Amino acid sequence: MATVSSGFLSMLVQSSFGIKGATVIVSLVVTVAVAISVYFTDRPYEDFAMFGKDGTKIDLVAKYRWLTSAKKIMKEGMQKAKGPFQVVANCGPLILLPPTMMEEIRNDDRMTFKAWLKQHFFTTYPGFQGFAPAVENDVFVSSVKVGLTQTLGRATEVLSAETDDILKELYPYNEEWKETTFDKDATNIIARLSTCIFMPGLAHNEEWLKIAVDYTVDFFTGAYILRMIPPILRPIVHWVLPPTRKLRKDIKIAQRLINGELSARKRKREEDRKAGRPVELPVDALQWVETVSHNKGLHCDPVHSQLNYTLGAVHTTSITFVNAVCDLIAHPKYFELLREEVNTVYAANGNQWNKTSVSQLQLMDSFMKESARLSPVTMLPINRVAEETFTLSNGTTIPKGATVGVPTLRATDPSVFPDPYKFDGHRFFNLRNEPGGASKYQFVSTSNDMIIFGHGKHACPGRFFAANEIKILLSKFLLGYDLKFPDDQLDRLRPLEVGADTIPNPLLRIWIRSRKQGQASTPAVTVEAK
């Protein structure tokens, strides 16, 4: 974009039109852009205190502030408003509800996740159909709930075997330290592992694996840029933005690959039928979507649903995993503690990774939850759009069409978690071992205090799968490798905050070396509560 506009400017200056003419035109363009930004934009809601806008009338400025300081704005609002308030987020005016109201709104159908996805991820624009399945009907979400959850046992074993193969390829035996761009590796690993379960036929197809990684990045970049543009211009601008153009290309490639898969399945079924063989249905997400679609009598596009699986599963899981690894390196005593637990559990389960053994990794579970508490994938995991005007029990009226969110701030509230900014990998392990804590404090448990996976009827149905995937990966890294930050990097680099969302720090580098032969297991020791 910058190259195009500077080329245009120099063309004007060099032309006979001259510098004066160029100045007039540029001033006109800027004035029109500012006027559009001021007047053709979403109006703030009445009756809600506004935070973060600080006198500016220009939405673009407020949106930019949100992108750079969302956490600060949310904290200030929470402290000063003592109740619901609003901000100008990059999606426009956004009502934030205090996490204490979670219980009341968590199952409230008057505001929906579907309407939020539709409005703020532009699912009707070509290229953005990746969230269309979750918006159009319940087939996609049901397929995750039924398919992924039912297949968790088998999936865990498949993930374990595939992780071994991936790690051998990516980090072959080497006792010397090697620098890695770890977040990139992690995203590629998770993309391949997820595809193994969602669409195994393409698990080793480089073209698909690239889409499984890139589509989400292009999707969110495109959506973020469009949200910054006044609504009146979006129907035109989306056609020319580089990330949205890329999205359209990605979808075409995905269509070619997935339609190929579907045709091959159809042929196999017909051959089986003709030969009188029993027709075996594949156990993967393509099939879950088809089955649920058939049972409900509703359409769900197979290509878009695979992209929806990818959008939901890949970057969320890899960011959570990368954060856990960074916390591990930053708190090295956990290397030995977690290795001890992994060895004990592994040995007790006949040297197998399966659903049962993974569920016994209680310290690792606690460590992962503590990591996600302090470094969540998003600080705003609950997002809704009101389908009607309604009034909450405290008298707050939410207008129809309003965007509403609940931030994760309770996770760092000292009245909920003592010494909240201290990383304590045993925090949830200890809570879990208190009376009544067994199921309340697991990584996958949701509550008013921990909403990293949401809470209530829309709580993430993929979290059980993600938890197992991360545990297997972490176990294999712990047993096979030593990890550290580069020698010249003393502190853990914090994730970058982009609005309420986070991404691994682009400067992050991790050094990795194979553990010496014979070191792959350490003596079995029972992990005690601290």
Ligand code: HEM
């Ligand atoms: C660590 C990884 C993950 C994180 C942090 C995460 C986080 C979330 C959050 C915050 C929500 C919104 C909850 C709400 O609005 O109340 C959500 C919803 C959802 N997630 Fe995940 N997720 C993860 C992994 C996955 C995986 C592996 C899948 C599998 C496809 C998945 C599928 C979904 C679906 C289908 C929904 C929508 C549920 C509904 O509308 O009822 N997620 N996730």
